[in-house]
Amino acid sequence: MDRETLHNSLTDPAIASMNLLNEIADKYPRAISMAAGRPYEEFFDVKLIHEYLDAFCDHLRRDRGMDEAGVTRTLFQYGTTKGVIGELVARHLAEDEDIHIDPASVVVTVGFQEGIFLVLRALRASDRDVLLASAPTYVGLMGAALLTEMPVWPVRSTEHGIDTGHLLEQVKVARERGLRVRGCYLTPNFANPTGVSLDLATRHRLLEIAEATGLLLLEDNAYGLFGEERLPALKALDQTKCVVYLGSFAKSGMPGARVGYVVADQPLTPSSPGGDDPGGFADELSKLKGMLTVNTSPIAQAVIGGKLLMHDNSLARANAREAAVYRRNLGHTLDALTRRLGACPGVTWNSPTGGFFITVTVPFAVDDALLEHAARDFGVLFTPMHHFYGGFDSGACGINQLRLSISLLTPELIEEGVSRLAALISSRPADPR
């Protein structure tokens, strides 16, 4: 079989570079990883999976009036494409996010990743379709864009997040070229990779722009629960249904369930005036999901559903211990950076108030060769920021930033990791300007 004949997503530099990162991590298993964005593991316990399953089965019996055959059928058999926990998801969103939606607008997916694929597959209908995304951006967005052959145009970020002026400009340029801007992807809360959150004024401004230009906002909120101050999600402020909300339980539930969801309450225009109600965007996504994965495993949904039920639908309460760990780790890391690198010329970092990530700026380019050098000679791993620009049409710039992840560490590992990072940074001359 000749690789040249396979789909071009397989030879895209963005994908090759992510594989390279994994290879480096595998090659230096003793390096302290400030690269992995995985959730904290100390509270994992297999017993919980059994308890969650039981809690969900009890819910089916008690709240949905199912007999034992109904319960087993729900877990074992093929299920409805939209999923069996849409109502619990809606209650969680009301409880934790002040987002109030009809459960019928929820499509439960195989993680965020299937959700974004479905949205882009629906929206990429012709060569004229393009997507905007705040740059740098999450690699999962790039993956879904590659699979659907959706071009992604970058929207610049400032230290406060997406540059709304540039967003308007990109919409204008695209439309002048006869292109259809199908949406703008962004993560308003503690974004991966930058850690940046949008302030309230920017959130309102984004919604104004969306309403004025007919732009769809694709809101990713994987990290929203993990912050000191919690600002409203775009979807909570959305009066005109211009926000498609992409939810993930990977950080707030557990990654191993692979359960996420899309809230897509956009009404569809009837094809003829006075024609049948065509349902909403969620119904269209559900049709695509039927062709892609049939339905999300009801067993996996039951695990997440049970966790929701055991915490009265609040993942904020369910994650109180985890959120405390992440806040502690974030504080420790920022503190260690100040102590170890505060006096180092040209080295700066941002100070997110939540989430998993910190952006560190250094006075030299951070490429993959530097990462390998760091892993081999200094025993520390991070993520070169250029990976999060890799898929943009405009190509990667020379990026002198790196992403630190704090989620999987202990205070001791953070202290040692930052110390090693400081040794690496101090050993490098600044690039000539």
Add this chain to the structure above:
Amino acid sequence: MDRETLHNSLTDPAIASMNLLNEIADKYPRAISMAAGRPYEEFFDVKLIHEYLDAFCDHLRRDRGMDEAGVTRTLFQYGTTKGVIGELVARHLAEDEDIHIDPASVVVTVGFQEGIFLVLRALRASDRDVLLASAPTYVGLMGAALLTEMPVWPVRSTEHGIDTGHLLEQVKVARERGLRVRGCYLTPNFANPTGVSLDLATRHRLLEIAEATGLLLLEDNAYGLFGEERLPALKALDQTKCVVYLGSFAKSGMPGARVGYVVADQPLTPSSPGGDDPGGFADELSKLKGMLTVNTSPIAQAVIGGKLLMHDNSLARANAREAAVYRRNLGHTLDALTRRLGACPGVTWNSPTGGFFITVTVPFAVDDALLEHAARDFGVLFTPMHHFYGGFDSGACGINQLRLSISLLTPELIEEGVSRLAALISSRPADPR
């Protein structure tokens, strides 16, 4: 949102027609369904899910030497893209199918459906790519083809399955037109929808054709375990790695786990002579899966893995009771057809020796209006065969066949269902020739 601007898979007649079938079934819940191809439910028991999970955790401790942190990490955390039960899948294939493969060539997927999507996504690289499939064909194949915009050319079937002469002709025609034939999809054992199995000579002939023409065979074997006589899978006979094997645990494990897999042991040609080993086709599918669903839920995999472990990797043994039910139901249905319709002019049916489906031919066209009439006025549901031709480029023909499914029924329901079907058929005049 304007549906006209969404991806054209959403308005494809094949998808619309499948939704219509579900609507009719929902509208007449008291009709006896000889339409649903779902597995038998009597042996479902939630306790089993707990036991399977425990068995898999024991396996991680005992056979893979994991400590408790390793076990919980395997179930809770993100996992390797190819999955955590590849080795158990390989042992099952050796045990039940006499297929011997390297576990590294297995990609565990979110059911068959994600598997076929990944294969078609990899193979559909340009407008020149087309796929062949034996007609009629499984609707899931059509769904994946729509999502990847892969044109599907039909290959005619005889009562013994795929017409190898027509297969050769289609390959020739496509190549004369400058197209690349990326593969031929087929289900050699008890195909959905026809119930037909290929004889051994046809299997060998297919492999000869594949080797001679460089054609990739995409083998779906969802029903192979459920037959009296079990012929070797194409993959068991495959000497030259021209078969990609698509496995499903929906019928042999449980639908609710949504776990399947692809065996893709095709080596890739190095891009330069003497270049690095580029890995195999499974590695390419794994990269695509990383962009689509990240990995299959390890909890869902653990459920299937546990079932395998509790039956010494044999799903034939694990399904002994189910297989007996399906054989009983098949026998009852064929017997009832003979008693009720044996003397009815122009009505014939095939006699599969396994699987879930029977093809009934009648002397009039079977369209969706007839199905609704059957549901409303006779209280019986079946699947008009034209649905399984819907996605072919050549369009649906006027089809005077229907599919009966036997998997979910009891002898009493079969007797009553066939009786109602006979009443419907007897009430219809034959179409004029």
